[in-house]
Amino acid sequence: MNESGRVEAFSDGVFAIAITLLVLEIKVPPHADGNLWSALGRMWPSYAAYAVTFLVIGIMWVNHHTVFGFIAHVDRALLFLNLLLLMGVAALPWPAALMAEYLRSGHASHAAAAVYSGFMVAHALTFQAVWWHLTKTGHLFDSRVDVAAARATRWRFAVGTVVYPITVGLAFVSAPLTLAVHGLLAVYYAFNQVPVPTRAAA
Numbered sequence: 001m002n003e004s005g006r007v008e009a010f011s012d013g014v015f016a017i018a019i020t021l022l023v024l025e026i027k028v029p030p031h032a033d034g035n036l037w038s039a040l041g042r043m044w045p046s047y048a049a050y051a052v053t054f055l056v057i058g059i060m061w062v063n064h065h066t067v068f069g070f071i072a073h074v075d076r077a078l079l080f081l082n083l084l085l086l087m088g089v090a091a092l093p094w095p096a097a098l099m100a101e102y103l104r105s106g107h108a109s110h111a112a113a114a115v116y117s118g119f120m121v122a123h124a125l126t127f128q129a130v131w132w133h134l135t136k137t138g139h140l141f142d143s144r145v146d147v148a149a150a151r152a153t154r155w156r157f158a159v160g161t162v163v164y165p166i167t168v169g170l171a172f173v174s175a176p177l178t179l180a181v182h183g184l185l186a187v188y189y190a191f192n193q194v195p196v197p198t199r200a201a202a
Contacts, residue, residue, distance in 0.1 A: 004071040007082060014086045015061040018093060022050050025097040045103035052179055053096040055186035057089060060123065063189070070196045072142035077133055085126045088119060095119045103175050113171030113178040120182060121168065124160035144198045
């Protein structure tokens with residue numbers, strides 16, 4: 001296994017643990033006196049937070065896998081940037097649980113949504129930092145990558161660093177709407193993968 005493969009294998013483990021921990025926040029309702037369907041229905045914030053955050057982590061893993069598939073070597077800076085990214089990934093079950101608990105709690109829901117959005121801002125900035133470091137000189141990419149073309153795609157990551165801070169403001173308008181927007185953003189990135197231009201395609 002090469003340098004990049006070792007880093008990706010370690011990262012995959014963190015992604016897998018984080019995405020699995022999400023379901024633990026969906027608690028089995030206590031004895032509902034014969035009205036279990038109603039009790040399950042009242043838990044919709046937990047289902048919504050789980051589904052959106054599962055999408056977020058899943059799409060992030062796909063993009064991470066795509067990028068590292070084109071990396072031949074790693075340096076110390078990339079290792080630390082990747083660790084910073086994984087620190088946020090590992091913590092995502094917490095803001096997801098916060099959203100699930102407070103999504104219907106009036107003013108508290110705004111704080112929960114703002115914290116959730118803040119985590120997404122941090123992820124956008126960290127992934128952008130990883131991409132900027134990779135495209136700065138291109139020396140870590142393998143020979144398939146057109147470095148100049150890859151550098152020109154930096155704007156795509158800048159879009160995320162603009163949109164996600166907007167969701168922080170939206171959190172103080174509507175927490176459910178904020179969660180829905182994060183779900184839509186995850187779907188958007190599912191169909192717009194990280195662009196890694198290759199020399200063959202240039």
